[in-house]
Amino acid sequence: MPASVEHLVDYGHALEFGSFITPSAANPNAPVALAQISEASGLDMVTYQDHPYQPAFLDTWTLMTFVAARTDRIRIAPNVLNVPLRPPAVIARSAASLDLLSGGRFDLGLGAGGFWDAIEAMGGGRLTPGQAVTALEEAIDVIRELWDTSEKRGVFTDGTYHRVHGAKRGPRPAHDIPILIGAYKPRMLALTGRKGDGWLPSYGYMKPGDLGRGNAAIDEAAQSVGRDPREIRRLLNIGVLSRDPAEFAERLARLALDDGIGTFILAGDDPSLLQAFGEDITPAVREIVARERGERGTDASPVRSAAFLAARREGIAYDDLPSRLTAIEPGDFGYADVRATYMRGGTPGIVLQPDSPQQVADAIAYARRHPALPLAIRSGGHGVSGRSTNDGGIVIDLCRLNEIEVLDAERRRVRIGAGARWTEVAAVLGEQGWALSSGDYGGVGVGGLATAGGIGFFAREHGLTIDRLRAAEVVLADGSIVRTDASNRPDLFWAIRGAGANIGVVTSFEFEVDEVGEVGWAQLAIQVDDVATFLEGYGRVMEASPRDTTVFLVMGGRRPGQPQVAQFYGLVDSADPDTIIARLQPFAELGPLVQQSVQLTTYAQVMANADLGPHHGSGEPHSRSALLEHVTPEVARAAERMLDSGAVPFFQLRAVGGAVADVAEDATAYAHRAANFSLVAIGGDPGRLDRAWESIADHADGMYLSFDSSLRPERIAEAFPPATLERLRAIKAEVDPDGVFRDNFAIDPVGSDAA
Incomplete structure (x- = not known):
């Protein structure tokens, strides 16, 4: 795609707005207070320039960490980080740490350098423009490698400017940290298209047509490596473009609709200006853009990257998922945290995380539409038997069904979600002076143990975990949600106490627990x-x-x-x-x-x-x-x-x-x-x-x-x-005749060919 002033495009990105605040050391509390004003005014992010050689400025990393502790919602980013003075392996650790501490509120803006006299004065090396771009690309590779904890081996890179030999991976950030690149020249724009998640220039440094030419160069580079240009967010540092709020909003809307800008970051340290920007200007811009996108029919849905789509497994209807059901695919950032169990690796094709019995029913219905795929039900624990994950199949992960509720204090009756962990259960029950025998490790999930038996430290005194079960809620293979106890569907209640994985998905258990002291x-x-x-x-x-x-x-x-x-x-x-x-x-x-x-x-x-x-x-x-x-x-x-x-x-x-x-x-x-x-x-x-x-x-x-x-x-x-097996086969024939639950010590129903 040739670079051209006529490259007018709307990438359909959801609009975001932020502030660009001076990290002044003269009044250290001021940049913190301005971040809080930005958050209170509804802005999405707060950013700070990074000039470590400037004694009039606070250190940007320290300031961002302090701001993260003093805010609750707003995202934080350097605008942009001075890579020549910050080793990329350390940047990776620092960024991941701040992202974890802030609950996933950190974005990473990177710059290739500049002000080389000042950088040399601080001990950094002087680079030519071309060398600086190469060094930045190497830095991005190091950072992303260290964030990738799906591999156990150390990171080895032997770049011209950045080398790591066996560096340990991690910590893994709380979310997929976007890398935003401050770029103006062709090589930097090409790097942004190949490896960046966002383009972050300043409008004041640009000439007419630069946005169009920059977008075209980024798009061409993105397409050259198989990326969709819409994967790359377009951000723009701006000043006050007009004193008239209506005209200001209109100019920003045109930049969004005609030049693809999705994020506007206002530079300035005036609290009243930031407040007006967040409360008055941004709603007006959103309204104009939403109206015109509706008229144009612009597709504003999130874009799946080429790498994401390439990670999908064959035979899974990814685009036919039940509505509102959380699904994690192999290309998702969170996949590394759900693919495996405590003791076993796995590569499922999709992990579904229902948050209600009805969503469990929806997940089972989805699995029924994929009869050839393995199906694993996971409650969050060890999975020693290996049935809690699989290769290329479906996992129904019950981690969101983790409520622990006291139903009747006098009778010591409690309801526990299948996705709770036993350490959480023990803590809640312990507040009442109660306990329930539950294995020997607090990380085990309730569902797996409470349907298999439950051999724990109180078994000889109080029986197995299943012996304290008084009722359960179960989702059957046909999607029906039933309650079972000794008098209501007693055969089902009998079966889930020792063979529950064959019968259905237990979503919650009601136990009568024991009084236990020290x-x-x-x-x-x-x-x-x-x-x-x-x-x-x-x-x-x-x-x-x-x-x-x-x-x-x-x-x-x-x-x-x-x-x-x-x-x-x-x-x-x-x-x-x-x-x-x-x-x-x-x-x-x-x-x-x-x-x-x-x-x-x-x-x-x-x-x-x-x-x-x-x-x-x-x-x-x-x-x-x-x-x-x-x-x-x-x-x-x-x-x-x-x-x-x-x-x-x-x-x-x-x-x-x-x-x-x-x-x-x-x-x-x-x-x-x-x-x-x-x-x-x-x-x-x-x-x-x-x-x-x-x-x-x-x-x-x-x-x-x-x-x-x-x-x-x-x-x-x-x-x-x-005798037990014969009874189970009869129950299986009634509640799961098609063998939906066949991947965990499957019992063949009465009348089946296998039986």
């Missing part, structure tokens, strides 16, 4: 000289312990030249120190104690052991699970052989039994009530893990769904005894 929290490390004897001893001591005591065991294989060590961790439900010590003493006597920590604390504090930030798991660890009635000598020797194989770096025994066995085998779909222990082994090589597991498999009496990643057909019969 507890003893113990972590013991014990040297193990004879693995089989030690494991058998643990099983014996655990079964003999009172129900108020639950201790889990974790260990790995032998390491050359180092003693083998097992970790005990668990609870004693007592506030009496002597009782706590007495309960733990038999465990401590199983071998030489090499480390110990015993605290009197609350269950909420025990479960406050999780980072609730996004999960960035990678790879595909493999796990196997077994439920055991006892740790017999045969089981102990088999476990020792498995650990000695080197295939199992993580081996865990969890105590069950006690109150779990008080519930009848056929009362819930979780049927293995006689088991006193849950065993899990995790390894990186599925073949080696399966071979090592053979010595354990013969002793298993069932398995726990959440801890087994294998896809062996026989796993279904291991998870559910014959």
Whole structure:
């Protein structure tokens, strides 16, 4: 596209307005107050020039950080940052940090330099105009690489002016920070078109026709690398173009409609002028532009970049999404935070985040229109079994359904959304002096655990998590939203307690929780000289312990030249120190104690052991699970052989039994009530893990769904005894005959060919 004065275009960008304030050091509070006035007047952004060599100015980074802390909504940007005096790797860290601290309110304006005498005086190097453009392009590449945390490897670039060798990535900004480039000359305009997110010149430095020529050059460069020119926002620093407000608004509207300007930034330190600009001028400009765009039929919808569209997976109707349903695609900035689980990497084709049961129904309907694609339901936790993400399929992420509500304080009845995390639940319940058994890690999502079983620190005393469930709201495969409890659709209520992933999507649970005071929290490390004897001893001591005591065991294989060590961790439900010590003493006597920590604390504090930030798991660890009635000598020797194989770096025994066995085998779909222990082994090589597991498999009496990643057909019969499986198949035939929920230990409905 040739550069021409006749290049008149409206890119359809939503209009934005900002202020350009002098970072004067004479009155340090003034540029801060002007930012607050800008925000109060409705402006969208506040910007500051960056001249580190100017002693009359405040440091721009420091000022922007202070302004971010003193404002709530307005975006902040340098206008533009002096890159020759700021190493790009440091810029990347600083920008990401300010974006995180401000809640995603930072934009990054960059300039190639100028005022080279002053830059040299501050220790920077002098560059020719061409060299400065090359240096800026290299800087942009470094900055974007460091922001990209989807890769684990360090950043290596060997540019002419900027080099990083193994720099660690991150932190990841709160949003996709746009890079705005202050450009006037052809090479800078071309760089803006290729790699910029916005063009930021000053109107006072431009001659008639420069906007048209600049737009044309940027558009041509953008198209040369496969970009849509509309991806690049056009910003403009302006002065007061007219003292007449109506004429001022009309001139800005013409710049928007004829020259594609989407953001106008008013330079000036007069508070009354900024107030008038925000309150009077900007509404008038928006009105004129909206009217003419309507008459012209201008498409003002957001533009998807070429890179975004290229990341889409085949076979997914991205343009046929239910309205108002949040969807995250592979090209979205937020995709890196939703693609994986705590322990496993994934590359789903789309992640849907409903915020109501009706939106869950909409998401399921969308999935039904894609029967060939994998479907994962995620409540936000570990996803050890691997069913919470996939490759190229659909993920329904329930993270927005995270409410925690006390329904009846007298009956200790609470409603918990499927997307809440257990550390959040424990904190809310702890305020009432209550608790609900919920695994051993606060980052686990409620939905997955509360439909599989829920083996936690109170299981021996109060039962599984599902044993405290009194009602649930479920979205079925046909989109119907139903409430189920012991008297209302009792078959459904029976099934979701142990096989819920097959039946529907539980959106909320109603639990009757327990009164719990302070507890003893113990972590013991014990040297193990004879693995089989030690494991058998643990099983014996655990079964003999009172129900108020639950201790889990974790260990790995032998390491050359180092003693083998097992970790005990668990609870004693007592506030009496002597009782706590007495309960733990038999465990401590199983071998030489090499480390110990015993605290009197609350269950909420025990479960406050999780980072609730996004999960960035990678790879595909493999796990196997077994439920055991006892740790017999045969089981102990088999476990020792498995650990000695080197295939199992993580081996865990969890105590069950006690109150779990008080519930009848056929009362819930979780049927293995006689088991006193849950065993899990995790390894990186599925073949080696399966071979090592053979010595354990013969002793298993069932398995726990959440801890087994294998896809062996026989796993279904291991998870559910014959009578349980027959009943589940009949229920499956009623509520999900087409097998919509088929990717998590799928049960074939009665009458299906597979069955």
